Amino acid sequence: MTTPDSAAPDSRAPDLGAQGPSAPGLGAPRADFTWSPDPEPVHFRLAQWYSEAARDLPWRREDCSAWGVMVSEIMLQQTPVVRVLPRWEEWMRRWPTPAVTAAASAAEILTVWDRLGYPRRALRLQTAAQAIVERHGGEVPGTRQELLALPGVGEYTAAAVACFAFDQPEVVVDTNIRRVHARVFSGHALPGKTYTAQQRKLAHDVMPQTAHDDGELACTWNIAAMELGALICTARAPKCVECPVQDLCAWRAAGSPPATEEQQTRGQAWAGTDRQVRGAMMAVLRTGEPVQRSVLLETLPLPAADMEQRVRCLDSLLRDGLAAEDKELVALPGVI
Template sequence: MNQQVRELHTSITGWFAVHARKLPWREPDCTAWGVLVSEIMLQQTPVVRVLPVWQEWMHRWPSPAALASESSGEAVRAWGRLGYPRRALRLHAAAAAITEDFGGEVPSTHAALLSLPGVGDYTAAAVAAFAFGRRETVVDTNIRRVHARAVTGNALPSPALTAAEMRLARELMPDGVSESVAWNAAVMELGALICTARNPKCSQCPVLEQCAWVSAGRPDPHYVPKGQAWAGTDRQVRGAMMAVLRNAQAPVQRALLLHPPVNLVPSPAAGELDPLAALHRLAAPQEQMERALAGLIADRLAAEDARGVSLP
């Protein structure tokens, strides 16, 4: 390991020791289940949105067995507006597998974690590292961005994870186990708080003098990042339908979901539309409404019987 890499380790982990956010899933008494839940929730979702939902989940379901004892529909309902609600189904399935196959205890190795429904390479590595203190190469978007700028001189990492990025991440890992865990957490935090995708706070960066991207004059990205559309998409319609089902106390008739009823009125709360009114205010084409509902049923996020449509 060369001197430059050692300096990166010292600077970034030293910064983390002072500036790390105090998050409940980082506390010493947080269970491995709490870490797993946080990692699934944090996928493509910022901490500020995850924190209250995570706290509610851990109060209600402090163990995998507690979640597995409830229906998957309750998991989807409690997921609220975190987005990508299939993650709730995956967590429920993982809780069932942990309860049935691992005696109710989250497995501690990368290979065993990978056997859980909905757990991929990143999540398995992160839980093994952060819950069990194992030396694993954790690579998320924040980490990739720090590596790209500080080491390779690129403004952004590649659009998708490459073999070269994984090799670099492994090469940068400290040899010591505890040092590797601290490094993973520190680089991730630096990417989340300082080395952000837009408007990075370079003046506050602990490796400003070592950053290859800064030394190169902060060149533009080598590709044009594509924004993720929302308005008018199937995802928007699906999300609005899910809001109706989460708030419903009984199955909702298919016709009510697909066709706006007469005289929809705003909710009395702060003048906001109730979920059903919000759904139909999108004025989505009928074909899109039907496609969205069919997709929710196919993905097991909703179920339909003679009474109507509800959470599974």
């Protein structure tokens, strides 16, 4: 049916001509005739695929509250679904509304967060709950702009909550969607490190029109593209033979060229970093018992960390509100 050769000019087709794989300007003769598919068939293919292949996640259920969606989005920032699932269940069981979340102690919040990582997210989620109580009467706001004003809610999360909890046709772009766009529409193996204005324009341009279906297809498009990136169009070893748009994909049509040096992600170091030291200290504090400052600094199970680094990290935890200090005792905030 639809093949690269049959792609007719379309007024709504994304103008991707400038995004060819070769550097614009000097040297490279523009032999890279990048082809990009009409978005419309991609919309329907992915919507159909999603209806059959979507995972049954609790925050996608029809009866999930907007707060449940928001909690899931914060937890899912830089954290895989499988690790979020048990923490989300426990959080929602204990704190099913913004109001009860706002009233919890910070120590409880950080303990239930457990080892999800980036514990400042947990604190910001509680601060956001407090803001929701104060500014929105305890109800999660339903517009991108109001959501964006909440702590810990950035461009992605604001659009995601507005779309998934309130059916707003916002342009949702996460790491999965960026990769799907890069491959299907731009013909690249990977989207590159930073989210550029050009990528933002592409995401907008390939959104389904909302005029006729009240944005329903737009919301499905967002979640379906995300799910495709999570299950099929993965970063490494994508399952192209199972892909519902394999015959529409610009990357496939270009012969699946490998990622360029520019597109390689800069892998974060871990061993020896302040993040590792902070994480080890938080693990001690999560046991619940206040500890002597000197004991916390000296018994840390990280021989490679010198005292200067340990002191720096403890001070940063105190400054971030992830730990509290009383006299010589250190504990989770709210314990002391």
